[in-house]
Each structure stands twice: as C-alpha cells, then as structure tokens.
Amino acid sequence: MARNTQASFAQMGSFGVNVFSQDELYAIHCSTLDVLQHVGVRVNSKEAQEIFAAGGAKVDPKTDIVKIPSYIVEEALRSAPSTILLAARDPKKDYILESKRVGFVNFGEGTNVIDPLTRKYRPSKKQDVANAAKMSDYLSEMDITYRAVVSQDFPGPAQALHNAEAIFPNTTKHFFIGADGVRNARKLIEMAAAVAGGREQLKERPLISFNVCPTSLLKLIPECTDVVIEAARVGIPVNIISMAMAGATSPVTLAGTLVTHNAEVLSTIALSQLACKGAPCIYGSSTTIMDMRKTTAPVGSPELGMISASVAKMAQYYNLPSFVAGG
Numbered sequence: 440m441a442r443n444t445q446a447s448f449a450q451m452g453s454f455g456v457n458v459f460s461q462d463e464l465y466a467i468h469c470s471t472l473d474v475l476q477h478v479g480v481r482v483n484s485k486e487a488q489e490i491f492a493a494g495g496a497k498v499d500p501k502t503d504i505v506k507i508p509s510y511i512v513e514e515a516l517r518s519a520p521s522t523i524l525l526a527a528r529d530p531k532k533d534y535i536l537e538s539k540r541v542g543f544v545n546f547g548e549g550t551n552v553i554d555p556l557t558r559k560y561r562p563s564k565k566q567d568v569a570n571a572a573k574m575s576d577y578l579s580e581m582d583i584t585y586r587a588v589v590s591q592d593f594p595g596p597a598q599a600l601h602n603a604e605a606i607f608p609n610t611t612k613h614f615f616i617g618a619d620g621v622r623n624a625r626k627l628i629e630m631a632a633a634v635a636g637g638r639e640q641l642k643e644r645p646l647i648s649f650n651v652c653p654t655s656l657l658k659l660i661p662e663c664t665d666v667v668i669e670a671a672r673v674g675i676p677v678n679i680i681s682m683a684m685a686g687a688t689s690p691v692t693l694a695g696t697l698v699t700h701n702a703e704v705l706s707t708i709a710l711s712q713l714a715c716k717g718a719p720c721i722y723g724s725s726t727t728i729m730d731m732r733k734t735t736a737p738v739g740s741p742e743l744g745m746i747s748a749s750v751a752k753m754a755q756y757y758n759l760p761s762f763v764a765g766g
Contacts, residue, residue, distance in 0.1 A: 450463060451464070458643045458745065459472070459752055467697055471702050472699050474510060474698060476509055477724050478506075480653075480658065480706045481503050482498075482687065483660050487659065487667075491505045491709075491761075494709075495714040496508065505706075508707060519708055519717075519719075522535060523537075524645055529678060532611055538758035543580055544583045545571070546585060546587070550563060550591065563590070566605070569608075571587035572586070572587075572605065572609040573610070575612070580720075582600075584614035585614065590602050599619045599627065613646060613647070613648065616647055616648075620666070621661070621665035621666055621668075628641070633749060641673070645674055651667055651680070652679075653703035655688035658697060666709075672715050674738040675719075676721060677720055679699045680702075680725050682726060683726040689726070697749050700724065700750065708722075722754035722757065722762070725762070726750070727742065728743070743764060747765065748763075
C-alpha cells in the first residue's frame with residue numbers, strides 16, 4: 440500500500456508535554472484504521488463475532504480474525520460519551536470524568552503485602568483488600584477506589600466476587616474492579632444493584648466500573664469481550680486497559696506501540712458501541728516497555744511516562760476520558 444509524501448506536516452522537535460502534534464496524532468489514527476481494516480483483531484468470543492458481523496465487520500470463523508471497516512470505528516468514537524459519571528455510594532463523592540480534568544486513584548492489582556503487624560512479606564488476603572479500600576476511602580487525594588490487592592485466600596475464579604464483597608462496605612467512593620469473566624460480571628452487577636437499590640438505579644448511578652484488558656498483540660479474549668458486552672447493556676462503564684510491552688508484544692518505537700495500543704482499545708470501544716450505542720468507555724493504558732535484561736514490564740520506567748502522556752493525548756484527540764498508569 441503506497442502513500443505519497445504529506446504536505447504541511449507539523450512535528451514535535453523534542454519531547455514535551457505535547458508528545459505528538461495534531462498531525463502526528465492524525466497519522467497514528469489513520470495507521471490504526473489501516474490495521475483494524477486490513478490486519479484485524481483476533482476475537483475468540485462467538486457472541487462478539489456475531490455483534491461485529493451484524494455491525495458490518497468481516498469475520499473469518501476459521502481464524503477468528505475480525506476486520507473492522509473505518510466507518511464502524513469512527514461511528515463508535517462519535518457515539519461513545521465524552522463525559523462519564525462515576526457514581527459513589529455517597530453522592531458527595533461522585534466523580535465526573537471529562538476532558539482536561541485530572542483525578543487520581545491507587546493502582547492494582549498487588550499479589551503480596553508487607554503484613555502491618557508481623558512486617559513479613561506474604562500473599563495478600565481478603566482482609567487486605569478491605570483495609571486498602573478503607574485507606575483509599577479516607578484519602579481525599581484519591582478520587583475513586585481501585586482494588587489494590589487480591590483475595591488470594593479464596594479460589595481464583597471467585598476472587599473478583601470476594602474482592603467486591605470486601606470493597607463495598609469499606610468505601611463510599613466509586614471503584615474499579617476486574618470481573619475475570621462474564622459470569623462474575625453478572626454477579627458483580629447483582630451486588631452493585633442491591634447496593635444501589637435496583638437495576639434502574641444502578642444504570643442511572645453506576646457505582647462500579649469494570650476493568651477489561653485486550654491481549655497484546657491485537658487479540659480480544661472472551662474474558663474481555665463478553666464483560667464489555669454485558670456492561671454495555673446495563674450501563675456499567677468499562678475501563679479498557681491495553682497492556683502492551685514495547686519491544687515484546689508491540690513495536691519498540693513509541694509511535695508503533697501507540698498504533699497497536701490504539702487498535703486494541705478502539706476495537707473494544709467499537710464492540711461496546713455495537714452492543715449498545717452510547718455505552719460509557721474509558722480509554723485506558725498500562726502499556727510500558729519490556730526490560731530486555733530482566734524480561735519484566737517496569738511500571739516505573741521513564742518510557743511508561745512517555746507512553747502514558749501519549750495515550751492521554753490520543754484520548755483527548757478522540758474526546759474520550761482516559762486512564763493511564765503512573766510511575
């Protein structure tokens with residue numbers, strides 16, 4: 440596929456707060472549309488495939504590759520809301536996600552803690568989830584709560600439910616949680632509806648948001664897609680967090696990683712909007728680099744800051760609320 444040289448193309452001469460110019464953001468957007476239309480994403484959920492196909496995407500049932508035409512993506516970006524209410528049990532702590540307003544939240548999900556009494560390093564437990572939620576609720580700097588650690592004293596498939604049971608009574612703020620599959624998502628919705636006073640009340644004031652993660656490179660697994668579909672239908676916001684590693688599961692360059700990251704997030708937003716137009720979506724990122732010596736994903740690296748700044752600008756370009764990892 441050939442492209443002629445662009446005229447009047449603005450570039451950033453050096454790194455700054457504006458990591459990319461508007462022209463560079465547009466170029467990344469166009470490259471992303473090319474990837475989605477001509478390369479596609481692998482979608483392992485049959486229900487998601489059916490929704491994509493009904494919306495006009497090309498689905499290959501033999502390979503599970505879904506190729507999404509540009510018009511579907513751009514229509515999804517127009518219908519996804521630019522302002523999202525993250526309702527809290529205490530209405531005074533409601534948080535509005537909107538352009539150019541910055542809020543803070545603790546990160547997760549930790550698997551080990553230093554015991555506050557014995558000072559020993561051990562796997563996290565359900566009580567630690569509750570304690571972390573209570574601390575986040577107390578800190579005025581934290582606008583919402585994020586499940587900081589995991590209930591490892593319970594079986595993996597049920598941990599999301601125990602996490603929620605520990606968080607609900609210990610925070611009056613909105614909180615983000617991973618559902619780890621559609622069965623848990625439905626149970627979490629039932630729990631949230633009981634707290635909110637019913638399904639309609641929950642839809643009007645969503646007390647929780649689901650974290651979902653596309654799998655790099657360019658793969659949407661059922662644990663992501665089916666939760667997105669369920670959340671869209673009941674009005675629960677989804678925080679779509681790509682976790683690519685530059686130099687491993689995505690290109691080593693900043694722009695190349697941002698294209699693949701963007702393709703994973705936009706394909707998930709497209710699915711959400713095809714499932715229910717206007718469903719609330721957050722453009723998320725925990726994308727970082729791979730440490731070539733230790734083969735780890737360093738969250739505190741300078742490159743993560745650069746990627747997160749780029750993701751925030753990309754979300755602003757689309758007029759979508761964003762969530763990015765900090766160092």
